[in-house]
Amino acid sequence: MTNAPQVRDHGGGVWSIPVPIPDNPLGHTLVHLLDTDAGPVLIDTGWDDPDSWQTLVEGLAACGTSVAALHGVLVTHHHPDHHGLSARVREESGAWIAMHAADAAVVRRTRSTDTARWMGYLAEKLAAAGAPESHTAPLRKALAEGRGGTLPGSRAALPDREIEPGALLPLPGRRLRAIWTPGHTPGHVCLHLEERHPGAAARSGAALGQKSGAALGQETRAGLGQESGAGRERGGHGRLFSGDHLLPTITPHIGLYEDPDSDEVTDPLGDYLDSLERIGRLRPAEVLPAHQYAFDDAEGRVNELTAHHAERLSDLRALLSERSLTPWQLAESMQWNRPWADIPYGSRNIAVSEAEAHLRRLVKLGHAEPVPDSDPVTYQATDT
């Protein structure tokens, strides 16, 4: 038995269902439901786990619909807390699944990459980043013994439609525009509901069952001409389903776009900062993120995140002006939410990937450069 999901009615044919992510400090994914004239559409689906599925099923019932009635699934990005249940939803409803091409490519690649190839790639990459032998040894050992199990995401659903950046989605009765926001993943999208915000009372997000009270409140406030949410006072427009791109207090992970088949030197942090700026310019009246809670001040949050990364980049530049460092050493020197010694194995890999993303940005900006003939390569600050 799962607890009754705390479904929220955001008004104007939009609901959110918190679908739990097992054993994860994030807690849950806010799966959104959008009513359209062709039937209800999901934005993200949640983690592939029996309890999560049960919560989604009960949540849809609380919204007055069902899995079988779903018309389509829009996936903000390929991560398993967003795309995990898409296959099962499609199986039970016949709904289409849409995703940006760059993330669809990641899904396709993950399904076809065998574990040995992936582990070999990871071991090599970590060694090149300066990881000590003790860190890569377990990977090499598992590889030599043919262990490793299946890769997470190897059974994820292949999308059958593409989300075209900049285009209105073909959803009868709604104006929902796709905005490509690469950074957290190469094909992350935010979805902008270009419709008037339904009103202050609905935004308090009363649970279903208290709907009549909320509706009454809405009438009263509208009648008094006090519809004065901060977003609308600033002339914000519409609502933004922001996925993991813009969250109220969490800084999304920006690492490298891992691709064993490509040598392209991508700049995910640069992509992310560009995407942030574009979202800030949209000025939505409200943000409906995929984790935590809905919030108003998109522009303020964008400014905080931009400042956070600028500060981090300047700290790293200062570190590199003291001595040259490998990406691994840089990760060890960076500020994390706990001392490096306490960071578990898998999270260290994520931390190194984040350090490398910052290094690439510094190199692109001309603030850092690789030391010639260093092996593994170390980086130093430039004088500019």
Ligand SMILES: [Zn+2]
């Ligand atoms: Zn994510």
Ligand SMILES: [Zn+2]
């Ligand atoms: Zn997520």
